[in-house]
Amino acid sequence: METYIMALDAGTTSNRCILFNHRGEMVSVAQKEFQQFFPHPGWVEHDANEIWQTQLIVAREALRKAGITYRQVAAIGITNQRETTIVWDRKTGQPVSNAIVWQCRRTSDFTERLKADYPEVVDIFRKKTGLVIDPYFSGTKIRWILDNVPGVRERAEKGELAFGTVDSWLIYKLTKGRVHVTDYSNASRTLLFNIHTLQWDEELCRILDIPMSLLPEAKPSSWVYGETDPEFFGGPVKIAGAGGDQQCALFGQTCFNPGEAKNTYGTGAFLLMNIGEKPVLSNNGLVTTIAWGLDNKVVYALEGSVYVAGAAIQWLRDELRVVDSSPDSEYYATRVKDTNGCYVVPAFTGLGAPYWDPYARGVITGLTRGVNKYHIIRATLESLAFQSNDVLEAMEKDSGYPLSSLKVDGGACRNDFLMQFQADISNAPIRRPSCVETTAMGASYFAGLAVSYWEGRDDILKNWSIDREFMPRMNQDEREKQLRGWRQAVAVTRGWAKPEEKA
Ligand code: ADP
Numbered sequence: 001m002e003t004y005i006m007a008l009d010a011g012t013t014s015n016r017c018i019l020f021n022h023r024g025e026m027v028s029v030a031q032k033e034f035q036q037f038f039p040h041p042g043w044v045e046h047d048a049n050e051i052w053q054t055q056l057i058v059a060r061e062a063l064r065k066a067g068i069t070y071r072q073v074a075a076i077g078i079t080n081q082r083e084t085t086i087v088w089d090r091k092t093g094q095p096v097s098n099a100i101v102w103q104c105r106r107t108s109d110f111t112e113r114l115k116a117d118y119p120e121v122v123d124i125f126r127k128k129t130g131l132v133i134d135p136y137f138s139g140t141k142i143r144w145i146l147d148n149v150p151g152v153r154e155r156a157e158k159g160e161l162a163f164g165t166v167d168s169w170l171i172y173k174l175t176k177g178r179v180h181v182t183d184y185s186n187a188s189r190t191l192l193f194n195i196h197t198l199q200w201d202e203e204l205c206r207i208l209d210i211p212m213s214l215l216p217e218a219k220p221s222s223w224v225y226g227e228t229d230p231e232f233f234g235g236p237v238k239i240a241g242a243g244g245d246q247q248c249a250l251f252g253q254t255c256f257n258p259g260e261a262k263n264t265y266g267t268g269a270f271l272l273m274n275i276g277e278k279p280v281l282s283n284n285g286l287v288t289t290i291a292w293g294l295d296n297k298v299v300y301a302l303e304g305s306v307y308v309a310g311a312a313i314q315w316l317r318d319e320l321r322v323v324d325s326s327p328d329s330e331y332y333a334t335r336v337k338d339t340n341g342c343y344v345v346p347a348f349t350g351l352g353a354p355y356w357d358p359y360a361r362g363v364i365t366g367l368t369r370g371v372n373k374y375h376i377i378r379a380t381l382e383s384l385a386f387q388s389n390d391v392l393e394a395m396e397k398d399s400g401y402p403l404s405s406l407k408v409d410g411g412a413c414r415n416d417f418l419m420q421f422q423a424d425i426s427n428a429p430i431r432r433p434s435c436v437e438t439t440a441m442g443a444s445y446f447a448g449l450a451v452s453y454w455e456g457r458d459d460i461l462k463n464w465s466i467d468r469e470f471m472p473r474m475n476q477d478e479r480e481k482q483l484r485g486w487r488q489a490v491a492v493t494r495g496w497a498k499p500e501e502k503a
Pocket of ligand 1: 328
């Protein structure tokens with residue numbers, strides 16, 4: 001009887017279930033969207049019950065489609081939208097409010113005040129958690145629920161409530177409330193978890209005024225956390241893996257060694273580099289995070305993101321209207337041999353790592369009479385690679401590991417021109433896998449390793465197959481010239497929207 005691993009991929013706009021076989025091939029997929037709530041500008045919420053129900057529906061559907069029973073599921077692995085915060089009643093299993101989503105900025109004022117009134121805490125959080133104090137992470141979202149939902153703080157003090165990110169919530173529901181855990185990679189995104197000691201931190205909880213009784217037990221990413229209640233799939237199935245989406249993608253891309261990195265080219269770009277078993281703190285505005293806990297070891301990663309990546313191609317399509325579809329950008333870019341000295345810096349919402357300039361705004365520079373729309377399209381595509389390269393260079397500096405290879409996924413990794421340019425400008429081989437479902441694969445590997453479905457890393461490496469490798473072809477002089485031009489263009493964007501100082 002052939003057995004499979006079930007990956008539950010709990011995303012930001014939809015939940016999916018993918019069944020993988022031993023060769024790492026997808027044998028069944030089901031997907032369902034759920035509702036997004038925007039109660040105020042900048043606020044984003046989900047209904048935690050809907051997240052659970054949609055996840056259960058797609059899990060059952062994936063089994064049904066493949067004609068597989070629970071007995072053929074060797075284990076379940078969960079990967080999830082990170083940082084999204086849920087608080088629920090331990091007895092009834094009912095959430096006390098909607099989930100506060102990672103994108104939600106409602107705690108901006110609180111974080112600004114905390115940093116202004118107690119500047120010393122910035123360093124305390126950075127050293128213990130590897131993070132910066134920002135509304136993005138779970139900590140201040142938990143506090144918001146405690147302070148704003150009537151009666152919740154009192155119930156929390158009495159130990160009646162539980163907090164969890166989406167992994168934790170789904171495990172709680174799947175086990176009918178028997179298990180309240182999270183994995184290290186998810187815990188490391190809360191602002192409450194000490195990434196060196198692998199413990200929830202009393203001092204951090206005190207600063208944010210969060211009772212520790214709320215917190216789940218933190219466990220490795222590859223670990224048998226419990227079994228599903230027989231009601232859901234007809235019998236019990238082991239839940240044996242969990243990890244945040246970006247960390248799972250790093251594992252699914254088999255970036256097992258220090259210096260190996262992955263880049264997901266979606267709307268934005270998410271870069272993570274494996275930095276081995278010692279966490280290094282960044283001097284370039286990257287965050288340090290737990291990549292995974294596996295085989296009694298913890299592996300760390302540096303993480304940085306580019307706000308506008310594929311979104312710049314959407315801008316070409318929807319605002320400039322110079323392409324009909326995003327993939328067309330490749331055809332136009334290759335109609336010219338270079339950008340004719342033109343650079344596009346799509347700093348539409350400021351610049352993130354390593355510049356951290358909220359006042360930067362986009363520019364098209366180097367225009368001469370001969371620059372045409374193909375040059376601008378090409379320069380826009382190149383900007384995805386230049387921005388990613390800025391983050392990669394910061395990672396190399398912080399970690400001391402030279403970039404050995406970059407594995408890619410996400411919608412825009414299909415663009416061959418972009419991939420070749422990334423190889424050229426970063427002077428590293430770019431490897432595009434045949435299966436770009438790396439996030440779900442990572443979760444299934446964590447689960448499969450915990451139950452010996454796969455024996456070890458070598459067993460998994462066999463499953464990662466390459467679609468195409470792009471080798472650097474640009475000579476050093478040309479690379480340096482292009483990078484100089486890019487830096488000049490970035491300099492023009494800096495501080496553009498800064499409010500004028502009042503005299
Ligand atoms: P997300 O998960 O963030 O929604 P996806 O991974 O689905 O993003 O990727 C979609 C993004 O990739 C869009 O911004 C789109 O413009 C861009 N994109 C998709 N295909 C291509 C392509 N062939 N060339 C350039 N950009 C592309």
